[in-house]
Amino acid sequence: MIDLSSAAAFDRALASMPSADPAAAGAARARQQQLTKPPGSLGRLEDLAIFLAGWQGRERPSMDTARAVIFAGNHGVAAQGVSAFPAEVTAQMVANFAAGGAAINALTGAIGMRLEVIALDLDRPTRDFTTGPAMDADECQAALMQGAATVTPDTDLLLLGEMGIANSTAAAALCLRSFGGTAAEWSGPGTGLDRHGVSHKSAVIARAIALHGDAPATPFETLRRVGGRELAAIAGAVVAARHAGVPVLLDGFICCSAIAPLAAVAPGIVDHCIAGHCSAEPGHARLLERLRLEPLLRLDMRLGEGSGAAVAAAVLRSALAAHNGMATFAEAGIAGGA
Numbered sequence: 001m002i003d004l005s006s007a008a009a010f011d012r013a014l015a016s017m018p019s020a021d022p023a024a025a026g027a028a029r030a031r032q033q034q035l036t037k038p039p040g041s042l043g044r045l046e047d048l049a050i051f052l053a054g055w056q057g058r059e060r061p062s063m064d065t066a067r068a069v070i071f072a073g074n075h076g077v078a079a080q081g082v083s084a085f086p087a088e089v090t091a092q093m094v095a096n097f098a099a100g101g102a103a104i105n106a107l108t109g110a111i112g113m114r115l116e117v118i119a120l121d122l123d124r125p126t127r128d129f130t131t132g133p134a135m136d137a138d139e140c141q142a143a144l145m146q147g148a149a150t151v152t153p154d155t156d157l158l159l160l161g162e163m164g165i166a167n168s169t170a171a172a173a174l175c176l177r178s179f180g181g182t183a184a185e186w187s188g189p190g191t192g193l194d195r196h197g198v199s200h201k202s203a204v205i206a207r208a209i210a211l212h213g214d215a216p217a218t219p220f221e222t223l224r225r226v227g228g229r230e231l232a233a234i235a236g237a238v239v240a241a242r243h244a245g246v247p248v249l250l251d252g253f254i255c256c257s258a259i260a261p262l263a264a265v266a267p268g269i270v271d272h273c274i275a276g277h278c279s280a281e282p283g284h285a286r287l288l289e290r291l292r293l294e295p296l297l298r299l300d301m302r303l304g305e306g307s308g309a310a311v312a313a314a315v316l317r318s319a320l321a322a323h324n325g326m327a328t329f330a331e332a333g334i335a336g337g338a
Contacts, residue, residue, distance in 0.1 A: 001151070002243045004144040004236050007137065007220040013239050014219065014266045021245075025054030028061070034328040042322055044296075045315075048274070049323035052316070055247040055272050056156060060324045063317055068108050068159040069150045069237065070097065070117045070306050073143075073230035074125035076134065077208070078166035082201045084192040087165045091122045093305070094163065103303055104161065107310035111317060113159065120146060120229035129173065130208045133225045140224035140232050147236030153244045159276075159313055160237060161251040161306020162230045162258075165191070171257035172283060173205050173226035177217065178260040179290050183209065188253070188282040222261035234258035242272050249316070251309040252279035252302065256287050263291050276312030277301060 003009045028050045033039055040046065052061035072094050078087045096102045097117045108115045120143060126134040135143070151158065164170075168190035175186045183206035187198055212225045223232045235258045241248050250256050250273055262269045275293035278285050280302040288295055296312040329336060 001148055002240045004148050004239065005141055007218070010144060010220050010239070011218070013243065014262060014269065017242050017266070017268060018245065020054030020272070021057040022054065024057045024059060025050050027059035028053030028323065031059060031328070032323065034330070035326045036329055036332050036334055037326070045319040045322055048316055048319040051274070052157070052247055052320065055245055057245060061156070061320060062324070063156050063313070063320060065155050066113050066157040066159065066313065067155055068104065068113050068115045068161065068306050068310060070104060070115070070161040070163060071120060071147065071230035071233040072117065072122060072163040073120045073167070073228045074122050075164060075166040075170055075228050076125045076128035077130060077169050077204065078125070079128050080130060080204045082169040082204055083166045083190060084197070085165050087125065090163060090165045091119070094119050094122065102305060103307045104305045104310060107307055111310065111314050113310070113313060116150065118146065118150065118233070120233060126228050129170070129226045130204060130211065133212070134170070134227060135224045135229070135232070137224060139229070140220065143229040143232035144236035147233030148240035150237055151240040151244050151246060153246065155246045157249055157313070157316065158237065158241050158246050159249040159251075159306055159309045160234050160255055161304065161309060162234060162254050163305050164228060164230050167228055167230065167254050168281065169201055169205060170226060170228045170231060171254040173208055174222060174231065174257045175260050175283060175287055176205060176209055177212070177222050177226055178264040185286065186283040190281070219261040219265060227258070231258040235262060238262070238269065238273065242269065246272070248273045249276050249309045249313060250274065251276055251306045252304055253281040253284035253287060254304055255306075255309070256284065256291060259291070260287065267292070274312070276309030279308060
């Protein structure tokens with residue numbers, strides 16, 4: 001497992017990211033040219049198959065061992081009244097996941113994907129980051145390592161998601177500290193705030209960013225000051241997946257915000273990532289633009305918990321079904337192959 005046990009180790013991991021296998025991607029591209037269809041006629045499905053081939057290091061990639069991992073955490077900033085739901089809903093939803101009753105259970109079940117839910121100290125919320133850092137260094141490092149520990153080299157694809165009341169506030173703060181702008185530009189309704197609630201949320205975020213304004217703008221410091229355990233865990237999982245050669249499928253605004261501090265200093269961190277969808281949360285489209293990720297789907301979803309990514313995973317399965325299952329012109333005895 002990649003070492004993320006200190007801020008320095010985290011920085012080293014970001015500075016030494018491996019690339020995709022160009023030979024495998026080239027072989028997959030050549031196969032696409034030989035399949036019984038006009039070149040490029042399956043559009044982005046072809047690109048997705050080639051992308052997965054490059055990161056899996058084989059001409060015919062698969063999703064046989066694809067996994068969905070959902071991290072859950074609680075946030076001290078919930079005390080500021082930034083969510084339409086109380087903090088205890090996080091644990092209640094984790095129980096719902098365990099019972100199989102959530103959207104992510106149904107959606108991963110529909111595509112035959114293994115689901116894991118990892119609750120991170122739900123009885124011990126992070127600190128209210130309007131009064132100080134959300135986590136101390138040890139807590140942030142522990143969350144990074146817990147995320148990294150979920151990555152295994154035999155995983156074909158890692159789908160990431162989250163659950164945590166008030167984490168859309170943390171997500172907006174991460175984006176603001178990473179990419180600038182205004183708190184209002186990154187704030188949205190989250191679990192269903194009205195206009196006044198969003199305005200209050202924006203003011204809370206602006207206050208937090210001002211408080212931490214003199215702190216180093218490093219990925220680690222940004223995550224620990226205005227992030228959360230589940231967000232740091234997602235960041236750790238993304239970095240570990242990169243070093244293990246595992247492609248990552250990202251969910252919505254909150255999930256993507258976890259890598260905003262990383263992308264601000266190492267834009268290539270997204271090279272092994274696919275944005276599953278663009279959510280209805282207003283800041284997500286802006287964030288995807290800054291990350292230079294083109295979402296697979298735009299379905300006005302805003303649930304979180306990996307749900308949009310799970311729907312997108314069905315598209316990936318289709319891309320691989322065509323890539324691996326179609327005949328070549330030679331196999332089919334059809335003239336016109338490249």
